[in-house]
Amino acid sequence: xxxxxxxxxxxxxxxxxxxxxxxxxxxxxxxxxxxxxxxxxxxxxxxxxxxxxxxxxxxxxxxxxxxxxxxxxxxxxxxxxxxxxxxxxxxxxxxxxxxxxxxxxxxxxxxxxxxxxxxxxxxxxxxxxxxxxxxxxxxxxxxxxxxxxxxxxxxxxxxxxxxxxxxxxxxxxxxxxxxxxxxxxxxxxxxxxxxxxxxxxxxxxxxxxxxxxxxxxxxxxxxxxxxxxxxxxxxxxxxxxxxxxxxxxxxxxx
DNA sequence: ATGTCACCTGGTAGGTGA
Numbered sequence: 001x002x003x004x005x006x007x008x009x010x011x012x013x014x015x016x017x018x019x020x021x022x023x024x025x026x027x028x029x030x031x032x033x034x035x036x037x038x039x040x041x042x043x044x045x046x047x048x049x050x051x052x053x054x055x056x057x058x059x060x061x062x063x064x065x066x067x068x069x070x071x072x073x074x075x076x077x078x079x080x081x082x083x084x085x086x087x088x089x090x091x092x093x094x095x096x097x098x099x100x101x102x103x104x105x106x107x108x109x110x111x112x113x114x115x116x117x118x119x120x121x122x123x124x125x126x127x128x129x130x131x132x133x134x135x136x137x138x139x140x141x142x143x144x145x146x147x148x149x150x151x152x153x154x155x156x157x158x159x160x161x162x163x164x165x166x167x168x169x170x171x172x173x174x175x176x177x178x179x180x181x182x183x184x185x186x187x188x189x190x191x192x193x194x195x196x197x198x199x200x201x202x203x204x205x206x207x208x209x210x211x212x213x214x215x216x217x218x219x220x221x222x223x224x225x226x227x228x229x230x231x232x233x234x235x236x237x238x239x240x241x242x243x244x245x246x247x248x249x250x251x252x253x254x
Numbered sequence: 255a256t257g258t259c260a261c262c263t264g265g266t267a268g269g270t271g272a
Contacts, residue, residue: 009272010260034272036261061261062271107272115271147272202258202272245259245272 001253003029005102005143005216006237007199007246011035011066014244015043017237021248022050025234028070029095031102033145033246035064042066059088065102065144067091073100083125090126090144092133098253099137103144108165116165119147123174130181134221141253142183143218145199145246150175150185154214156195166215183219186231186251198233199246207238218251227254 004027008014011032022030035042035058042056047068057078058064065088067073073093079085092101103126108119134140148171152158161167179185187196197212206212220228229252238247 013260034260109271204255204257206258242259 001029001098002027002250003100003141003143003218003253004248004250005031005033005145005218006248007033007104007145007216007244009034009036009244009246011037011043011064012041013242015046017240017244019046019050021237022052022068025248025250027250029098029100030068031091031100031143032066032068033064033102033104035066036061037064055091055093057088057091063088063104065089065091065104067093067100067102069093069095069100071095080122080125080129082129083122085122089122094137097139099133099140101133101140101142101144103142103146105145105147107147108171110165111163111168111170120170120174123171123177127174127177127181130178134181138221138223140183140221141218141224141251142178143249143251145215146175146217147215148172148175149213149215150217153194154197156197156211156213161213166213178219182222184222184225186218186220186228187214187233187249189225189228190231196233197247198249200238202245216246216249218249220251220253224253228252229254
Protein backbone atom coordinates (compact mmCIF):
# COMPACT_ATOMS: atom_id res chain seq x y z
CA UNK A 1 0.00 0.00 0.00
CA UNK A 2 1.36 3.36 -1.07
CA UNK A 3 0.50 6.52 0.86
CA UNK A 4 1.58 10.08 0.19
CA UNK A 5 1.32 13.61 1.53
CA UNK A 6 1.70 16.86 -0.38
CA UNK A 7 1.26 20.50 0.53
CA UNK A 8 0.01 21.84 -2.81
CA UNK A 9 -0.20 25.55 -1.90
CA UNK A 10 -3.57 26.10 -3.61
CA UNK A 11 -5.36 23.17 -5.18
CA UNK A 12 -7.02 25.57 -7.63
CA UNK A 13 -3.59 26.26 -9.10
CA UNK A 14 -2.07 22.80 -8.60
CA UNK A 15 -4.93 20.47 -9.55
CA UNK A 16 -3.37 19.55 -12.94
CA UNK A 17 -0.11 18.65 -11.19
CA UNK A 18 -1.94 16.59 -8.58
CA UNK A 19 -3.79 14.66 -11.29
CA UNK A 20 -0.53 14.09 -13.17
CA UNK A 21 1.19 12.91 -10.01
CA UNK A 22 -1.65 10.56 -9.06
CA UNK A 23 -1.64 9.05 -12.54
CA UNK A 24 2.12 8.55 -12.50
CA UNK A 25 2.57 7.34 -8.91
CA UNK A 26 -0.73 5.56 -8.30
CA UNK A 27 -0.85 5.97 -4.51
CA UNK A 28 -3.63 4.18 -2.67
CA UNK A 29 -4.04 7.08 -0.26
CA UNK A 30 -3.00 10.72 -0.49
CA UNK A 31 -3.48 13.66 1.83
CA UNK A 32 -3.25 17.25 0.63
CA UNK A 33 -2.64 20.46 2.54
CA UNK A 34 -3.23 24.13 1.80
CA UNK A 35 -6.01 23.49 -0.66
CA UNK A 36 -7.19 27.06 0.04
CA UNK A 37 -10.68 26.22 -1.17
CA UNK A 38 -14.09 26.49 0.41
CA UNK A 39 -15.89 23.15 0.35
CA UNK A 40 -18.23 24.19 -2.46
CA UNK A 41 -15.23 24.77 -4.74
CA UNK A 42 -13.44 21.47 -4.06
CA UNK A 43 -12.74 19.61 -7.35
CA UNK A 44 -14.27 16.30 -6.25
CA UNK A 45 -15.47 15.31 -9.74
CA UNK A 46 -12.01 15.58 -11.29
CA UNK A 47 -10.53 13.47 -8.50
CA UNK A 48 -13.34 10.91 -8.77
CA UNK A 49 -12.65 10.68 -12.51
CA UNK A 50 -9.03 9.95 -11.59
CA UNK A 51 -10.19 6.99 -9.50
CA UNK A 52 -10.12 8.52 -6.02
CA UNK A 53 -12.80 9.00 -3.41
CA UNK A 54 -12.11 12.37 -1.85
CA UNK A 55 -12.96 13.73 1.56
CA UNK A 56 -12.32 17.42 2.04
CA UNK A 57 -12.41 20.15 4.62
CA UNK A 58 -11.54 23.68 3.65
CA UNK A 59 -12.06 27.38 4.13
CA UNK A 60 -11.53 30.57 2.21
CA UNK A 61 -7.99 31.72 1.35
CA UNK A 62 -6.05 29.77 3.96
CA UNK A 63 -5.42 26.20 5.08
CA UNK A 64 -7.70 23.41 3.86
CA UNK A 65 -7.00 19.67 3.76
CA UNK A 66 -8.16 16.62 1.81
CA UNK A 67 -7.96 12.85 2.02
CA UNK A 68 -7.99 10.89 -1.24
CA UNK A 69 -8.27 7.13 -1.34
CA UNK A 70 -9.00 4.43 -3.90
CA UNK A 71 -11.11 2.54 -1.34
CA UNK A 72 -13.73 4.50 0.59
CA UNK A 73 -12.71 6.23 3.80
CA UNK A 74 -15.02 5.91 6.78
CA UNK A 75 -15.26 7.38 10.28
CA UNK A 76 -14.21 10.80 8.97
CA UNK A 77 -13.00 13.39 11.48
CA UNK A 78 -12.43 17.04 10.66
CA UNK A 79 -10.01 18.89 12.88
CA UNK A 80 -8.77 17.69 16.26
CA UNK A 81 -11.64 16.30 18.30
CA UNK A 82 -12.37 18.45 21.37
CA UNK A 83 -10.01 21.21 20.20
CA UNK A 84 -11.85 24.40 19.35
CA UNK A 85 -10.41 25.66 16.06
CA UNK A 86 -11.68 28.02 13.38
CA UNK A 87 -8.99 26.89 10.93
CA UNK A 88 -9.37 23.83 8.66
CA UNK A 89 -6.19 21.91 9.34
CA UNK A 90 -6.84 18.22 9.80
CA UNK A 91 -8.79 15.38 8.24
CA UNK A 92 -8.83 11.75 9.33
CA UNK A 93 -10.42 8.62 7.96
CA UNK A 94 -10.24 4.84 8.12
CA UNK A 95 -9.35 2.88 5.00
CA UNK A 96 -9.76 -0.78 5.79
CA UNK A 97 -8.04 -1.30 9.14
CA UNK A 98 -5.72 1.65 8.59
CA UNK A 99 -6.34 4.96 10.33
CA UNK A 100 -5.02 7.86 8.25
CA UNK A 101 -4.63 11.39 9.57
CA UNK A 102 -3.62 14.26 7.32
CA UNK A 103 -2.60 17.50 8.97
CA UNK A 104 -1.56 20.99 8.03
CA UNK A 105 0.19 22.03 11.20
CA UNK A 106 0.26 25.76 12.02
CA UNK A 107 3.27 27.62 10.63
CA UNK A 108 3.83 29.68 13.75
CA UNK A 109 5.32 32.64 11.87
CA UNK A 110 7.85 33.65 14.55
CA UNK A 111 8.69 32.29 18.01
CA UNK A 112 7.56 35.50 19.74
CA UNK A 113 4.22 35.75 17.92
CA UNK A 114 0.62 34.94 18.80
CA UNK A 115 0.67 32.44 15.96
CA UNK A 116 3.44 30.54 17.74
CA UNK A 117 1.30 30.33 20.87
CA UNK A 118 -1.51 28.91 18.73
CA UNK A 119 0.93 26.44 17.15
CA UNK A 120 1.93 25.12 20.58
CA UNK A 121 -1.71 24.86 21.69
CA UNK A 122 -2.58 23.04 18.47
CA UNK A 123 0.31 20.59 18.88
CA UNK A 124 -0.68 19.87 22.48
CA UNK A 125 -4.29 19.34 21.38
CA UNK A 126 -3.13 16.97 18.64
CA UNK A 127 -0.96 15.05 21.09
CA UNK A 128 -3.80 14.61 23.56
CA UNK A 129 -6.28 13.48 20.89
CA UNK A 130 -3.74 11.07 19.35
CA UNK A 131 -3.44 9.27 22.67
CA UNK A 132 -7.04 8.07 22.41
CA UNK A 133 -6.88 7.72 18.65
CA UNK A 134 -3.94 5.30 19.00
CA UNK A 135 -5.85 3.27 21.57
CA UNK A 136 -8.72 2.89 19.11
CA UNK A 137 -6.53 2.32 16.04
CA UNK A 138 -3.26 0.42 16.41
CA UNK A 139 -2.51 0.75 12.69
CA UNK A 140 -2.24 4.52 12.31
CA UNK A 141 -0.44 6.90 9.96
CA UNK A 142 -0.08 10.61 10.74
CA UNK A 143 1.21 12.61 7.81
CA UNK A 144 1.28 16.11 6.44
CA UNK A 145 3.03 19.44 6.63
CA UNK A 146 4.24 19.53 10.22
CA UNK A 147 6.07 22.85 9.83
CA UNK A 148 8.76 21.40 12.11
CA UNK A 149 12.30 20.41 11.15
CA UNK A 150 12.88 17.71 13.79
CA UNK A 151 16.68 17.77 13.85
CA UNK A 152 19.59 19.83 12.60
CA UNK A 153 20.15 17.36 9.77
CA UNK A 154 16.73 18.40 8.49
CA UNK A 155 17.92 21.98 7.92
CA UNK A 156 20.25 23.21 5.16
CA UNK A 157 21.86 25.77 7.47
CA UNK A 158 21.22 24.75 11.09
CA UNK A 159 23.36 27.56 12.48
CA UNK A 160 21.43 30.29 10.67
CA UNK A 161 18.11 28.61 11.53
CA UNK A 162 18.87 27.89 15.19
CA UNK A 163 15.94 29.12 17.27
CA UNK A 164 14.05 30.27 14.18
CA UNK A 165 10.53 29.14 13.34
CA UNK A 166 10.36 25.40 12.43
CA UNK A 167 13.57 24.82 14.44
CA UNK A 168 12.86 26.04 17.97
CA UNK A 169 13.46 23.70 20.93
CA UNK A 170 9.74 23.99 21.77
CA UNK A 171 8.63 22.76 18.34
CA UNK A 172 11.19 19.96 18.36
CA UNK A 173 10.05 18.88 21.83
CA UNK A 174 6.48 18.71 20.51
CA UNK A 175 7.66 16.53 17.64
CA UNK A 176 9.45 14.20 20.05
CA UNK A 177 6.33 14.09 22.23
CA UNK A 178 4.42 12.74 19.22
CA UNK A 179 7.10 10.07 18.72
CA UNK A 180 6.84 9.20 22.42
CA UNK A 181 3.22 8.18 21.86
CA UNK A 182 4.56 5.25 19.84
CA UNK A 183 5.04 6.84 16.44
CA UNK A 184 8.03 6.56 14.11
CA UNK A 185 9.40 8.91 11.47
CA UNK A 186 9.10 6.64 8.42
CA UNK A 187 11.73 8.61 6.49
CA UNK A 188 14.34 7.88 9.15
CA UNK A 189 13.65 4.16 9.18
CA UNK A 190 15.87 4.05 6.09
CA UNK A 191 19.22 5.35 5.01
CA UNK A 192 18.57 8.57 3.10
CA UNK A 193 20.60 10.89 0.93
CA UNK A 194 22.09 13.73 3.00
CA UNK A 195 20.46 17.14 2.49
CA UNK A 196 17.02 15.66 1.92
CA UNK A 197 14.39 18.41 2.14
CA UNK A 198 10.64 18.56 1.52
CA UNK A 199 10.29 22.35 1.28
CA UNK A 200 12.30 25.06 -0.42
CA UNK A 201 11.47 28.77 -0.17
CA UNK A 202 10.25 30.28 -3.42
CA UNK A 203 12.76 33.08 -2.89
CA UNK A 204 16.50 33.22 -3.24
CA UNK A 205 16.75 30.45 -5.85
CA UNK A 206 16.47 28.13 -2.85
CA UNK A 207 15.52 25.04 -4.82
CA UNK A 208 18.32 25.49 -7.34
CA UNK A 209 20.77 25.85 -4.44
CA UNK A 210 19.07 23.00 -2.53
CA UNK A 211 18.49 25.25 0.46
CA UNK A 212 15.53 23.63 2.13
CA UNK A 213 14.01 22.07 5.22
CA UNK A 214 12.45 18.68 5.88
CA UNK A 215 9.14 19.72 7.44
CA UNK A 216 6.71 17.29 5.77
CA UNK A 217 6.56 13.98 7.56
CA UNK A 218 4.95 10.55 7.71
CA UNK A 219 4.72 9.01 11.16
CA UNK A 220 3.66 5.38 11.56
CA UNK A 221 2.45 3.61 14.70
CA UNK A 222 4.37 0.82 16.47
CA UNK A 223 2.21 -1.84 14.82
CA UNK A 224 3.13 -0.58 11.33
CA UNK A 225 6.81 0.02 11.88
CA UNK A 226 7.99 -3.42 10.74
CA UNK A 227 5.74 -3.20 7.67
CA UNK A 228 7.23 -0.02 6.23
CA UNK A 229 9.07 -1.00 3.05
CA UNK A 230 10.27 2.40 1.83
CA UNK A 231 9.90 6.13 2.37
CA UNK A 232 11.13 8.89 0.09
CA UNK A 233 10.66 12.49 -0.98
CA UNK A 234 9.76 13.03 -4.62
CA UNK A 235 11.55 16.19 -5.70
CA UNK A 236 10.32 15.95 -9.30
CA UNK A 237 7.16 18.08 -8.89
CA UNK A 238 9.26 20.89 -7.41
CA UNK A 239 10.89 21.17 -10.86
CA UNK A 240 7.56 21.90 -12.56
CA UNK A 241 7.06 25.22 -14.24
CA UNK A 242 4.70 26.51 -11.55
CA UNK A 243 5.49 24.32 -8.56
CA UNK A 244 4.28 24.12 -5.02
CA UNK A 245 7.05 25.07 -2.61
CA UNK A 246 6.68 21.57 -1.08
CA UNK A 247 7.48 18.14 -2.51
CA UNK A 248 5.39 15.00 -1.90
CA UNK A 249 6.55 12.45 0.67
CA UNK A 250 5.72 8.81 -0.06
CA UNK A 251 5.62 5.69 2.09
CA UNK A 252 5.17 2.05 1.14
CA UNK A 253 3.54 -0.23 3.73
CA UNK A 254 3.01 -3.95 3.13
C1' DA B 255 18.77 40.96 -1.39
C1' DT B 256 12.60 41.20 2.64
C1' DG B 257 14.95 38.25 -4.01
C1' DT B 258 8.40 34.46 -4.66
C1' DC B 259 3.89 32.93 -4.81
C1' DA B 260 -1.17 32.89 -3.82
C1' DC B 261 -5.10 35.22 -2.45
C1' DC B 262 -7.69 38.89 -0.59
C1' DT B 263 -9.77 43.72 -1.03
C1' DG B 264 -10.69 46.83 -3.99
C1' DG B 265 -9.33 48.45 -7.86
C1' DT B 266 -5.34 48.37 -12.02
C1' DA B 267 -1.77 48.50 -6.14
C1' DG B 268 -1.10 47.07 -1.38
C1' DG B 269 -1.58 43.84 2.53
C1' DT B 270 -1.24 39.18 4.57
C1' DG B 271 0.53 34.65 5.11
C1' DA B 272 3.73 31.37 4.00
